[in-house]
Amino acid sequence: MKATKRQYAYYTGMFMILVVALYGIFLLTGKSFIWEGDGLAQHYPILEKFYTWLHQGSLTGWSWDLGLGADKLTTFSYYVLGDPFSYLIAFFPKGRLELGYNLLILLRLYASGLAFLFFARQRSFKPASQLVGTLDYTFTGYSLYVSIRHPFFLLPMILFPLLAYGIDHVLSGKSWIPLAIFTGLALISNFYFAYILALGSLVYAVLRYLAIRQTVSLPHWRVLWQLVGAGLTGFLLAGVLFIPSLLGVLSSTRATANFANGYWLYPLNYYLRFPNAIITTGNPLQFWVNLGLSGLTFLALVFVLRHFRRYLWLNISLILLMVGVLLPAV
Structure with a gap:
């Protein structure tokens, strides 16, 4: 206690x-x-x-x-x-x-x-x-x-x-x-x-x-x-x-x-700006996609992905999240 x-x-x-x-x-x-x-x-x-x-x-x-x-x-x-x-x-x-x-x-x-x-x-x-x-x-x-x-x-x-x-x-x-x-x-x-x-x-x-x-x-x-x-x-x-x-x-x-405003994919500039948005605070991606991860979190992501089998289900969840933020329907 x-x-x-x-x-x-x-x-x-x-x-x-x-x-x-x-x-x-x-x-x-x-x-x-x-x-x-x-x-x-x-x-x-x-x-x-x-x-x-x-x-x-x-x-x-x-x-x-x-x-x-x-x-x-x-x-x-x-x-x-x-x-x-x-x-x-x-x-x-x-x-x-x-x-x-x-x-x-x-x-x-x-x-x-x-x-x-x-x-x-x-x-x-x-x-x-x-x-x-x-x-x-x-x-x-x-x-x-x-x-x-x-x-x-x-x-x-x-x-x-x-x-x-x-x-x-x-x-x-x-x-x-x-x-x-x-x-x-x-x-x-x-x-x-x-x-x-x-x-x-x-x-x-x-x-x-x-x-x-x-x-x-x-x-x-x-x-x-x-x-x-x-x-x-x-x-x-x-x-x-x-x-x-x-x-x-x-x-x-x-x-x-229309569901997802009729989008099947985001505009090209969304994908081009995506890497910058990973650790940038704000809303650079538009469409209310906001990541803004801390540097420590980013390093942790690299670590667990590097040890993929050890953190199998955690890495599967990260992959699902990554795919999700690339699709308007998600």
Whole structure:
């Protein structure tokens, strides 16, 4: 228990140091985390409206303040209703909402590291490796980019390690309840995130099972049943918010758009700029493909690929990821 507390304390201390180093430029220049694009046009006004509804105790129903009139639940389920961090804005004075917006970004970032450390501690990694991996995961280029542009896009960085933890829990012969709870959180958070996280979790579950199948004590059919049962239970837990938001999406104009915008392949400049995007923070590839790996991660990739047979299933997952980012459909 002391070792666990010490590990989380180390992470917290390093997180604070890196936050000051990376985000301190905003304080030095007197700027907010609110992006002048969607941040100013969507995210902050939505949070401000959500703040009013929280204090009025009215988060559902019809509102004539939304355009020509719209349903609150289906309109805001994509942004704030399924984001547990958004509810913390209620504790800030009305005149300090901008401060609350900024602090909630850092809190989401901190939680993503906590989730990864929680996942990593169930494995046999050394404490130093857990800490370095957690910091590398927390401050990846994607996280730094979306924390300012679309703060709630940090939620998948929190949820995926939790889902992976739940899957590992089942494969090790333990309870499926954590996976059901984390699945419910993923479905509530955002229908788009739920869709992406479901695909990622499915791939992770298959590859992880193949990697440790010789040590799995439960019968194969029971493992499958527990994984499916956890998913169904999570769906039932989240249905009160997930189903209305899904129905709203299916009736929206975006639902009729061409799959992958009609692309079979990306434009040529996408592939030409791909090598530069591997360790570059930002969005140089367009199409919302953002890698921004740290130098340490890049060296680790080279190492595991060099020892292909030793890290067989990890390398297979890396190859699948590489192929995926080259195809618009993925």
